[in-house]
Amino acid sequence: MPFDPRALIDPAFFSRLESMELRARAIVEGSMHGMHRSPFLGMSVEFATHREYAPGDDLRHLNWLLYARHDRLYVKEYDAETNLNLHLLVDTSASMSCANSGRSKLHYAASLAAAIAYLALKQGDAVGLTLFADRVVSHIAPRAKPNQLDAVLAAIARAETRPATDNDRALHEAAALTGRRGMVVLLGDLFGDLTAIVGGLDHLRFLNHEVVVLQILDPYERDLSVDGHIRFRDLETGDDLTTQAEGVREAYLEAVADWRRKLETECRKRAVDRVELITTEPPDRALLQYLVKRSKTF
Template sequence: MSESAFQLVDPAFFSRLESIELRARGIVEGFMQGLHRSPFVGYSVEFASHRKYAPGDDLRHVNWKLYARQKRLYVKEFDAETNLNLYIILDISRSMTCANTGMSKLDYGSALGAALAHLALKQRDAAGITLFAEDVVAHLDSKARPQQLDEILRLIAGTPPNQPSNVGRALQQAAELCRHRGLVVVISDCFGDLEGIVQGLEQLRFRKHEVLLFHVWDLWERSLPLEGRIRFEDLETGTEIPAYAEGIRDAYKKRVDRWCSELEDECLSRGIDRIELTTDQPLDSALFNYLVKRSKMFS
């Protein structure tokens, strides 16, 4: 049995797959419960038929005029038009395995990407995913087929992080794979050369995509809320640097803030939305921010 075939019957593989799926569903369902309006911004629908009312159906879709005539409850059904190609570009480099606050950046980004795909497919849009590290590692074309979410989850769960990152080069490769104009969601810690990252993002914009960047941090990386002697470890090279947190915190935070500000300016100048997240933040709020940004296209 090949290694890839073994993965498909490995209990650990199924455990990870189920974890991602459950978390993704929880994010979407929790988000929907918190909204008073439809989250499907730009969702185009057309009346198709009626069916009998079933407990749990949305009462807003009940045809009350028909009820007045027949004294039976019927629900309107609609056909949806696919109006979006969603391309998720997820960083799976070794730096994404950082997990100082319980959940790794990779698990956080995987759940976020799965939730976005789940939401897009639920409204009958197309979704696909590209996994990258130093280069593009795996890719699934954007489609609106019923089994697409399962394929996306399998690809995420079955592709372990095993390379250093080169965000800029990988984004330029990914741009070649996003063949139809759509919404590109990049999920990454953006560790790398700023110029290269910007060039990669520019390639996506050059192809007329709307680009949204979820910039994911571990809380300790972002603000260094520690005391005493600590040891920094580069997860991609294994290099270690000992230091005292109090002695470097202010300079560290200023440098990180400056780098984030420079990336933010580069994104804004190119019409790219950047949402900064730390892994201790609820994922449903990240999804909310995504939909708020998305809604600007249709306001």
């Protein structure tokens, strides 16, 4: 059910983000000067190449040393820095309502999305939001305007889970809305057909986005940390299954581990960062650990 947007904001958590940066590994396209590499040449501090002088070029950027050596005029060109288009894709399918640990996966995803949006907007990037289940249910185009965080928080706060059996259509619809290349952060449990999920990731990578998957799981789902006679309920279909936990635990854990390995392998093949998160882990710690790890790769 919808929740208070104020519950998504932990001032202490946000204050710890002040010293962090969210930088794109890939070259991005943008219209404002910012902190990310751009494919377009402009005036920046980082030299790119030389080209021959043409009438109208700024004389301040002539390379006089090359002129003295070759008796020809060359202009220095630089890599422009740009703003980033950050696309937040949040899964609102019914399985995200799982809250065995006290906090639902959707609330956990919403808190992370709010923090990432704050971080990106703070550094001048444009942030957009897409909520999806069996299809796209809400979309906010990326903007860097001052009230964009309010719009993102309000949309997340209105989010309601709904059954989703068509991951393929939903992810392709979401990908089609992302526009020019930038960074996509996908937040969800990634339950569903692996081929369909991989197809959605392929669509995003085909559009030249850098993709980060924050996979959110309830510890009961991952570890089957219960004993005795239990009843499982499929949150997508409503189907029930009653069984003895000890009798199925070994096979269950093996199947879950195999699924996670396959998902990790497919993400690695596509240069997609996959970060597995558990709802009992404080979201601020999980996000900060990832950002610190990510910063070391630049």
